[in-house]
Amino acid sequence: MIKTNFSIAVMPGDGIGPEVIHATLEVLQPLCSRFDITFDYRNYDFGAAFYRRTGRTISVAEMDEIGRYDAVLFGAMGLPDVRKPDGTEVGPQVDMRAHFGLFASLRPARLYPGVPTRVKADAIDMLVIRETTEGMFAGINDVVQPSDESMSDRMTITRSNSVRLFELAFRQARQRKARGTPGHVTLLHKSNALRSQVLLERVFDEVAARHRDIGSAKFYIDAGAMYFVTNPERYDVVVAENIFGDIVSEVGAGVVGGLGVAPSGDVSESRGVFQPSHGSAPDIAGQGLANPIATMLSAAMMLEWLASQHQQAQCVSAARALEAAVTKVLREGPRPRDLGGSANTAEVTRAVIAALPT
Numbered sequence: 001m002i003k004t005n006f007s008i009a010v011m012p013g014d015g016i017g018p019e020v021i022h023a024t025l026e027v028l029q030p031l032c033s034r035f036d037i038t039f040d041y042r043n044y045d046f047g048a049a050f051y052r053r054t055g056r057t058i059s060v061a062e063m064d065e066i067g068r069y070d071a072v073l074f075g076a077m078g079l080p081d082v083r084k085p086d087g088t089e090v091g092p093q094v095d096m097r098a099h100f101g102l103f104a105s106l107r108p109a110r111l112y113p114g115v116p117t118r119v120k121a122d123a124i125d126m127l128v129i130r131e132t133t134e135g136m137f138a139g140i141n142d143v144v145q146p147s148d149e150s151m152s153d154r155m156t157i158t159r160s161n162s163v164r165l166f167e168l169a170f171r172q173a174r175q176r177k178a179r180g181t182p183g184h185v186t187l188l189h190k191s192n193a194l195r196s197q198v199l200l201e202r203v204f205d206e207v208a209a210r211h212r213d214i215g216s217a218k219f220y221i222d223a224g225a226m227y228f229v230t231n232p233e234r235y236d237v238v239v240a241e242n243i244f245g246d247i248v249s250e251v252g253a254g255v256v257g258g259l260g261v262a263p264s265g266d267v268s269e270s271r272g273v274f275q276p277s278h279g280s281a282p283d284i285a286g287q288g289l290a291n292p293i294a295t296m297l298s299a300a301m302m303l304e305w306l307a308s309q310h311q312q313a314q315c316v317s318a319a320r321a322l323e324a325a326v327t328k329v330l331r332e333g334p335r336p337r338d339l340g341g342s343a344n345t346a347e348v349t350r351a352v353i354a355a356l357p358t
């Protein structure tokens with residue numbers, strides 16, 4: 001029997017998080033009924049405001065409970081003035097990455113017709129995959145002696161994690177190829193200088209050899225970062241370790257119009273958390289000005305991911321319909337303020353709903 005009923009944990013969070021989530025749920029309602037999909041939502045209230053109110057963050061038991069849902073739709077969490085005793089911001093998304101073993105962050109960067117860009121390019125359509133459990137963040141829980149004179153961080157690459165990362169990258173490239181992209185994976189690395197990256201490159205070559213139908217290339221991260229600006233059309237799937245991937249994915253977002261149109265999905269083989277790439281944007285929160293499109297595109301990614309997890313075609317059709325509606329609104333307006341227009345969140349949401357198939 002084909003699964004059409006999905007349980008979704010919704011975590012709106014702080015700042016503009018609840019606004020963009022509300023807008024996205026409004027769009028999902030007619031979309032799901034059009035494609036005979038049922039989403040059963042349960043709201044979870046975690047984040048910085050919750051921490052301020054209760055003095056606590058998400059617990060292991062609560063993450064276990066959230067892990068039983070088919071997927072998580074996440075807004076944005078963290079407020080600059082709400083800090084834990086160690087001085088860091090409250091970010092349940094980091095705890096969830098570790099708890100669920102979400103080892104890859106999928107960050108598409110697509111230039112939609114009508115969206116202004118500062119680079120010269122006719123078509124940009126790439127997927128940056130950032131590794132999220134090791135690399136330059138491998139030692140964040142290492143016990144260290146604090147010092148004012150010298151501090152180090154640890155870059156660690158493991159074979160087993162790199163294999164699953166690259167297998168995912170080639171699978172994603174194959175899925176995208178079915179939709180008309182070239183079918184190509186580029187590794188960005190620094191094997192000319194760092195030993196960990198020599199291993200990373202070696203494993204990439206081994207995995208690439210198993211996927212001859214998909215092209216592959218490798219660039220040093222410095223040159224590869226430059227190509228994001230000078231020649232972004234050359235990229236299809238781009239994969240990199242944790243910190244390189246973090247940086248180039250934001251360059252990717254920048255060249256296609258900024259954070260307001262940058263969705264993301266943190267995934268493992270069996271779990272997915274989908275959220276806009278932007279933060280809680282406290283400077284515009286509560287004014288109804290946030291661009292909800294990155295969150296709507298994240299919901300489209302969630303639908304595609306549910307489809308691939310459950311061999312389910314309706315979710316793919318719903319994802320395409322949502323993306324087509326967003327594409328129409330980006331091309332024809334109304335355009336949100338971060339993209340040079342004057343439309344507020346509600347106006348953009350109404351326009352996307354009106355552009356959905358009936």
Ligand code: ATP
Binds near residue numbers: 260
């Ligand atoms: P974080 O560290 O949590 O990612 P940040 O401080 O780097 O957060 P954001 O909260 O993403 O950054 O905001 C950066 C800038 O982009 C802010 O000026 C914010 O108003 C703007 N911005 C972010 N998201 C949106 C959006 N959805 N719509 C309009 N403007 C946005």
